[in-house]
Amino acid sequence: MIDKETLINRFISYVTIDTESDPNSDTTPSTEKQWDLARKLKNELELMGMTEVTIDENAYVMATLPSNVPHEVPVIGFISHFDTTPDFTGANVQPQIIRDYDGQDIVLNADKNIILSPEYFEDLKQYKGQTIITTDGTTLLGADDKAGITEIMEAMQYLIAHPEIKHGKIRVGFTPDEEIGRGAHKFDVEKFGAQWAYTMDGSQIGELEYENFNAAGAIVSIEGKIVHPGYAKGKMVNSMYIATDYINSLPRLETPEHTSDREGFFHLYRLDGGVDNTKLEYIIRDHDKGHFEARKAMMVQLADELNEQFEKELVTVEIKDQYFNMREKVEPVMHIVDIAEEAMKELGITPLIKPIRGGTDGSQLSFMGLPCPNIFAGGHNFHGRYEYVPVESMMKAVEVIVKIAEITARQ
Numbered sequence: 001m002i003d004k005e006t007l008i009n010r011f012i013s014y015v016t017i018d019t020e021s022d023p024n025s026d027t028t029p030s031t032e033k034q035w036d037l038a039r040k041l042k043n044e045l046e047l048m049g050m051t052e053v054t055i056d057e058n059a060y061v062m063a064t065l066p067s068n069v070p071h072e073v074p075v076i077g078f079i080s081h082f083d084t085t086p087d088f089t090g091a092n093v094q095p096q097i098i099r100d101y102d103g104q105d106i107v108l109n110a111d112k113n114i115i116l117s118p119e120y121f122e123d124l125k126q127y128k129g130q131t132i133i134t135t136d137g138t139t140l141l142g143a144d145d146k147a148g149i150t151e152i153m154e155a156m157q158y159l160i161a162h163p164e165i166k167h168g169k170i171r172v173g174f175t176p177d178e179e180i181g182r183g184a185h186k187f188d189v190e191k192f193g194a195q196w197a198y199t200m201d202g203s204q205i206g207e208l209e210y211e212n213f214n215a216a217g218a219i220v221s222i223e224g225k226i227v228h229p230g231y232a233k234g235k236m237v238n239s240m241y242i243a244t245d246y247i248n249s250l251p252r253l254e255t256p257e258h259t260s261d262r263e264g265f266f267h268l269y270r271l272d273g274g275v276d277n278t279k280l281e282y283i284i285r286d287h288d289k290g291h292f293e294a295r296k297a298m299m300v301q302l303a304d305e306l307n308e309q310f311e312k313e314l315v316t317v318e319i320k321d322q323y324f325n326m327r328e329k330v331e332p333v334m335h336i337v338d339i340a341e342e343a344m345k346e347l348g349i350t351p352l353i354k355p356i357r358g359g360t361d362g363s364q365l366s367f368m369g370l371p372c373p374n375i376f377a378g379g380h381n382f383h384g385r386y387e388y389v390p391v392e393s394m395m396k397a398v399e400v401i402v403k404i405a406e407i408t409a410r411q
């Protein structure tokens with residue numbers, strides 16, 4: 001049904017364009033080079049015959065596939081991001097295509113002895129016999145999320161070539177800067193004009209997600225008092241000791257390395273300290289809104305207790321909410337998840353519905369008025385040299401998009 005070689009070529013033409021985003025930049029897109037792919041996508045959408053193709057001043061690309069049925073069908077959308085993470089280089093990607101994968105070690109780079117092994121990455125085993133695209137071991141691949149973009153483009157191309165498949169109006173949207181948490185920031189939900197949408201930004205085949213963390217960042221600042229150590233008795237206040245007390249007062253097992261599924265955590269990801277001043281940087285994550293609020297309150301209360309103990313305002317906590325669990329926005333329109341699940345089942349794909357231990361553009365979009373569950377794009381081991389994507393999973397994702405369009409028009 002979907003032409004495999006066309007899909008592979010399209011994917012490779014996208015991943016070989018460097019689109020790394022930059023959290024230290026204030027512009028949108030955060031890097032000039034993201035325009036390269038944004039403009040290419042706009043051109044391709046036009047050539048394909050999509051309508052209302054636009055690219056705005058922040059590089060957001062949107063397009064329409066018009067309805068081909070006379071009756072009213074809700075407008076739906078599909079969204080992906082074209083930037084890649086700044087965690088690992090995305091420059092000079094040299095994809096390798098492994099056909100008819102034999103289930104053994106894949107040598108990514110013989111010179112540097114970099115091996116993608118099913119012994120370590122067990123998910124690989126399920127793709128024996130399939131075509132796998134990997135890196136050359138020196139860059140990331142960028143399947144996150146150029147796999148998603150490829151799938152949406154291929155699905156639109158397919159629907160245009162097969163007018164016998166009935167569908168309503170479909171909107172597609174490609175965004176910059178998702179990897180630095182800003183993919184949805186300048187997304188014009190009103191202009192997009194869909195009743196709901198799906199991000200094609202999940203990992204392995206079958207993934208379907210509509211729950212994510214509630215997220216906040218906290219900065220704990222601790223003031224000390226520096227005095228000559230020889231004459232410090234009763235005078236010196238060593239902020240690092242207070243910081244240690246603070247750290248140890250938070251539940252030690254509620255950290256990323258001790259939690260899974262729906263368990264939340266406090267994550268201390270940076271510590272900068274001297275006698276005079278210590279700064280602790282945390283992220284707080286929890287699927288449950290009540291627990292999330294309790295975690296934030298606990299961090300403030302701990303500071304209060306230490307301040308009481310020292311009878312001084314030594315510890316201050318600054319907490320900023322980052323994003324919220326989209327579940328509360330999706331549950332009232334649960335049929336949008338049901339449609340995706342139904343599409344997978346009709347295609348013989350086992351849906352893997354689980355809470356995301358992170359956030360997505362979809363969570364922000366859901367709170368901006370566009371309910372937006374997340375669907376698999378097929379890749380594995382995102383954000384590093386071991387990233388890979390089975391082509392067959394990408395082909396299935398294309399079919400899921402087509403099927404969702406079909407089912408939506410059926411209702």
Ligand SMILES: [Zn+2]
Nearest residue numbers: 144145178201
């Ligand atoms: Zn992504």
